[in-house]
Amino acid sequence: MTPSGRARVIVGVQPGQPDAVVENAAVFAARFNAELVCVYVDVGRYLVDESADGTIMSLPFDPDLPDLAAEAFDHDLAEHLASVLNGRGVEWSTRAVAGDPARALAHLADTLDAAMIVIGTREATLLAGLQEFFGGSVAVHLAHHQHRPVVVIPLAPVVWGGAEPWGGASVAPADSD
Numbered sequence: 613m614t615p616s617g618r619a620r621v622i623v624g625v626q627p628g629q630p631d632a633v634v635e636n637a638a639v640f641a642a643r644f645n646a647e648l649v650c651v652y653v654d655v656g657r658y659l660v661d662e663s664a665d666g667t668i669m670s671l672p673f674d675p676d677l678p679d680l681a682a683e684a685f686d687h688d689l690a691e692h693l694a695s696v697l698n699g700r701g702v703e704w705s706t707r708a709v710a711g712d713p714a715r716a717l718a719h720l721a722d723t724l725d726a727a728m729i730v731i732g733t734r735e736a737t738l739l740a741g742l743q744e745f746f747g748g749s750v751a752v753h754l755a756h757h758q759h760r761p762v763v764v765i766p767l768a769p770v771v772w773g774g775a776e777p778w779g780g781a782s783v784a785p786a787d788s789d
Contacts, residue, residue, distance in 0.1 A: 619646035622721050623730040627689050631696050633732035633765045638702045648704040650693050657710035714753035721760050728761040
């Protein structure tokens with residue numbers, strides 16, 4: 613909870629992500645009278661130092677990139693979030709963190725004592741399927757490695773009987789006995 617006693621809902625955001633993730637997270641935040649914290653995770657950098665409020669300093673994994681820097685939230689992404697969230701009656705803020713998305717989101721949730729973490733599923737593309745196969749699902753990692761509720765917003769749900777997005781067999785509807 614915040615010093616004022618207000619809860620926080622964390623939502624993972626990234627450029628190009630469908631607005632449905634943030635819109636649904638805003639609904640949860642409004643229902644819980646919570647601040648919505650929109651978090652971008654830079655996977656090309658790693659955490660070096662952190663202040664008590666969750667602000668971090670990071671270094672790039674690539675040694676040819678610039679040195680130590682404070683993580684800054686992408687200006688264009690912040691403007692897009694403002695267009696989606698302003699007028700919804702939800703207090704919101706942005707944070708930039710670095711490293712593995714599941715670890716970074718869970719760590720910030722601990723730092724801010726968040727009520728929950730909201731993330732979206734990956735889009736149903738071959739590349740996304742390969743990334744999930746080799747790197748694992750952020751939702752699964754969060755569900756197994758921290759104690760807060762994880763809400764997963766489906767971005768491309770598949771109807772029962774349809775082919776799975778990763779190219780697997782179709783899913784048969786459950787029998788209703």
